[in-house]
Amino acid sequence: MIRGRQVGQGCSCAKKCFDLVGEANIQQLFTEYWASGDWDIQTAYLQKQTTKVPVKRRRTNNEDNMHICVRLYHVIVEDTPITVCKDAFASIHGISKSHIDRSLTKVTASNVPVKDQRGKNGDHHKVSEEVAKTVIEHIKSFPTITSHYSRKTCPSVVYLDTDIVSRRQMYELYITWLKEKYPEIVACTFHYYDDIFKMKFSNVKLYKPRKDTCKTCDIYAVRCKDPSLSTDDKRDNEIRHSHHLAKAETG
Template structure:
């Protein structure tokens, strides 16, 4: 039967697609911009409606909230067009760190000029001044007007000021920046996996070689789980410590970076081979 040709040695020393010169892999190319969490994050930072990744609820889009109603009539002083312009400018930034830098330029901590209680009984040494940029000038507004125009909470502003401290530099958002290095296999552990995958008895396609000449296949009966079992035995034979053996999930992710199929394509047999197989099966079934 003219099936996939096999050999005791690996036909290609390194069957990763980048090494073979082909952009082909079982693993899909990641597009982080289309990940659900990144889509939700981008929409949230732009003030648009998004789906919360923690609760699954639809979070409403940002909007200018009600006027402050203070004696200064901040909304009337600015005008509806200016209010909308300020709101749009802030949410069009679309990036958390840049928005923090914006808030830092609009909110200033100033020393209290006039105290209403005795100095020794006052716990407040500074007050916050909120400004918005209209045309060529900065206009001072009350706290409620500032928060309602931008549709943000008091904590958002206070966190920026607290993390800035005396440095004068806007803080950088470090959430999710640790990179999950605590689960990342060490280089020597990864090399063990690469060495084992390269040692597998791979075979090339008989008839599909012209279409994908660098693609190799596992022998019949082999699966990724079976390969991992062989990897565990392979590590035991090399006296590799148990903590140096990567788990199946890490091995599977590494396996998919190689241009290896689980089984040769069905077109890898000809009509003559198929006929002989049928006749052989029929002969063995006869009493």
């Protein structure tokens, strides 16, 4: 099931920000925010709706205290700014608080937005580290299995334990997965996804050899990585596994 973008939960602060803004206005703010469909415009908007103000503090001897600031978040309703808490601000726009933080760092000291550098003109090498991480996380999320065949010829090779037949298909699953898990991150191109797969997962094969996969080998492989295993147990595990393999080869 794909969860579409939507207004988040109301805040639990004393001001009851959702009541302050009103349900109809919240829906409108949300719709207009996403209607732009442009990452740079959205970022500029988030920056504009945020102000930094010095915290009023009791005077102390510590000079540093004088320079502490807090951020205030505002939404505009009928030309009037309403200050809301960060939770409400994030929820109203259907984004995470960490997305707000990231947007606010892309600004100069004089509050001028800095243009996003991601994926310009199809140059996939400029896609941010953040996107690369999501690709790696996605590929790692698939279960893998080993096989007798690959163990002899190329021990590091593992096969995806799925019905996926192409990397294009994996990429399509990635798009759905990303929307669900990191709605604020813009997906990379297939070409980029494929490059990461080839570069970082060269030992992962899509097609498993039909009769050569083995659940028993997988159990031994998992046990062998178990950090709680004693040296003796590990040795025992290895011996049992080699017996199993010898049996499989003759039988």
